[in-house]
Amino acid sequence: MFEYAPAPESRSVVDIAASYGLFIDGSFEPGRDGNVFKTVNPATEEVLAEVAAAGPEDVDRAVAAARRAFDGWSALPGAERAKYLFRIARIIQERSRELAVLESLDNGKPIRESRDVDLPLVAAHFFYYAGWADKLTYAGFGPDPRPIGVAGQVIPWNFPLLMLAWKVAPALATGNTVVLKPAETTPLSALFFADVCRQAQLPPGVVNIVTGAGDTGAYLVAHPDVDKVAFTGSTAVGRQIARTVAGTGKRLTLELGGKAANIVFDDAPLDQAVEGIVDGIFFNQGHVCCAGSRLLVQESIAEELLASLKRRMATLRVGDPLDKNTDVGAINSAAQLARITELAETGAAEGAQRWSPPCRLPERGFWFAPTIFTGVTQAHRIAREEIFGPVLSVLTFRTPAEAVEKANNTPYGLSAGIWSEKGSRILAVADRLRAGVVWANTFNKFDPASPFGGYKESGYGREGGRHGLEAYLA
Structure with a gap:
């Protein structure tokens, strides 16, 4: 490479x-x-x-x-x-x-x-x-x-x-x-x-x-x-x-704040969904109130999607924010880094499986490697609390009804994402999500003519x- x-x-x-x-x-x-x-x-x-x-x-x-x-x-x-x-x-x-x-x-x-x-x-x-x-x-x-x-x-x-x-x-x-x-x-x-x-x-x-x-x-x-x-x-x-x-x-x-669900159905375009997942949680180091910090993936494709996501995460470049090739920059402050670190350690202590790609972090400054947790349940703190960092919690679902229930099972309601090739499914699910903004087959897209806010x-x-x-x- x-x-x-x-x-x-x-x-x-x-x-x-x-x-x-x-x-x-x-x-x-x-x-x-x-x-x-x-x-x-x-x-x-x-x-x-x-x-x-x-x-x-x-x-x-x-x-x-x-x-x-x-x-x-x-x-x-x-x-x-x-x-x-x-x-x-x-x-x-x-x-x-x-x-x-x-x-x-x-x-x-x-x-x-x-x-x-x-x-x-x-x-x-x-x-x-x-x-x-x-x-x-x-x-x-x-x-x-x-x-x-x-x-x-x-x-x-x-x-x-x-x-x-x-x-x-x-x-x-x-x-x-x-x-x-x-x-x-x-x-x-x-x-x-x-x-x-x-x-x-x-x-x-x-x-x-x-x-x-x-x-x-x-x-x-x-x-x-x-x-x-x-x-x-x-x-x-x-x-x-x-x-x-x-x-x-x-x-x-x-x-x-927010704890957005990014929902991937089994008919989603997987490569496109992986890019959307990466953009949803690692854009701006995860310092995004509408970040897709909970990935809800249909059980039948979970293994394939996660393998593809890990391959993509291994290509992310972490480092100097002024380098035009950098994908993930520095955490904004020592205090924010401490909060992200504490919540990530809690996720591992509560039994979720933690994974980060191999990456060398700079010695000075505030840095956190892109991280995903699998085996996450609704009871885990990392699935309930806003981490505001490059940390993704992965949950699975079997039916659209279960996806909606899990997506809405949060005190927040700022944003959500849906990945599917069926327009009817996207509209039906979006209508039931209690989120101010719902993206379809994309994530973190903003336009001044489009209103933004939460429930x-x-x-x-x-x-x-x-x-x-x-x-x-x-």
Whole structure:
């Protein structure tokens, strides 16, 4: 077999400053209390930059700036707001190589994913919602839909720039202003986006970015002058936010965890299904809320499918995220690596059979080999809890009814996949799955025109598509 020669993307295309302040009212400012934190490259543990940690006073300033900007921004005709969104989208396209390298450095994801998936989707979301800005009266939300006000948005570390686009683009298109808090471990692309806003000459205060840890997000969510809260992250934090917002009159959308079932029937195209399984769980190191982390395979083909899956996993290249040949990059943080490791050890201790392909992991940084567990039952923790890493639990079924029952036997309901050559079977099974998104003969495919969101403990509300406008309109 041919070996791939190293094909590293150049780091020199991105210029990371030694320190960053908060982006408030159109300019970067230090935090009032002087607290800072470091963001590191998870592949090397090298410190990339020092970033200001916003305290309550900083959040107050950011929300006040957004409130001041709201009257002017919301009064603009939709076509004028669209011009800014189109401009932002084009600048993102122009700077996509720089932003892709930055995302891989700060997050640990392979450059081919940030370059070929994240960045094109980020630009596409701004283009898509720019198109909606002057058509809101035709969106089906009443004859005179109005913006809500100031949106407080808290995003996770797994898709930092893409989650920003999912939140910011519809908020701006509908005439709201934004205070956004990126994740503590991946703040850099949001701060670079602040520079994109300045480059697009977005009016000061329309977008504000406050960096910090969980307490910064908690200040923002609880702020009395925030009208709308949007959160993507863990179910545990989502519950806290729902309690905080309850009774305040604030609008709330939550996109939380998942434990998606990827269901393979005996008539599925097996080679195609194997690619979908690999993409479903090892894409972005499994740091995907809608990851296909439970493989439900029909008993009669389980042996053949698993043999093929193991052969395919043996070809996955784990290593430098900036190498264009890398398939699986670094785990985002030491804390996340510890959680993945603990749950994987629990799976083995509870009697499931663990297998990973032979692969040499780098000595520095946070790494976990792609792993599958067979002999898994519904009672195993690895089949119930969200691992948020490159770990696949394999269960079997005999009938479509059993597949549906096992797929729905989870507190989550974000996504699912079905593999079959029969369209009638796909539609019949999809109709019975309690999941917000069901993919047929594919997995992890996103489009800005398609709504995304969950049921049960995976949250409520939808992002993307026409449905994504609703949360930002009164």
